[in-house]
Amino acid sequence: MFSLLLVAAAHQLSFVHPSSVFPPVITADAFTALGTQLTTILTEVLTIFKTIAPIVGGLGLLAIGMMYLGAPLPVISGWKNNNPQMFSNVTIGIAVLFSVGLITNIIPTS
Numbered sequence: 001m002f003s004l005l006l007v008a009a010a011h012q013l014s015f016v017h018p019s020s021v022f023p024p025v026i027t028a029d030a031f032t033a034l035g036t037q038l039t040t041i042l043t044e045v046l047t048i049f050k051t052i053a054p055i056v057g058g059l060g061l062l063a064i065g066m067m068y069l070g071a072p073l074p075v076i077s078g079w080k081n082n083n084p085q086m087f088s089n090v091t092i093g094i095a096v097l098f099s100v101g102l103i104t105n106i107i108p109t110s
Contacts, residue, residue, distance in 0.1 A: 049100055049104040050101065053097045053098070053104065057101065060093060064087065067086070067090075
């Protein structure tokens with residue numbers, strides 16, 4: 001008798017596919033979401049460059065001034081003798097930093 005009830009209950013139950021209970025969620029295109037994320041990341045990178053580049057360039061100018069004015073000190077003169085390309089490398093680095101700061105300030109972030 002019990003087995004007959006189980007067969008009758010199993011007959012009444014039908015298989016419910018998960019997609020009928022939980023229909024697929026249709027979202028925006030995956031490339032649109034990726035583009036939005038890339039835009040957000042690049043905006044944050046531009047903001048960081050706008051903040052950091054002028055500060056580091058200013059510190060570089062202070063450092064090159066200290067190297068120039070501190071030339072009579074034995075420590076700095078010895079360092080300058082060991083690194084003859086130092087001034088040109090620092091000057092190129094400062095020019096690159098200020099140009100990065102200028103370019104990132106020209107580019108609109110909104």
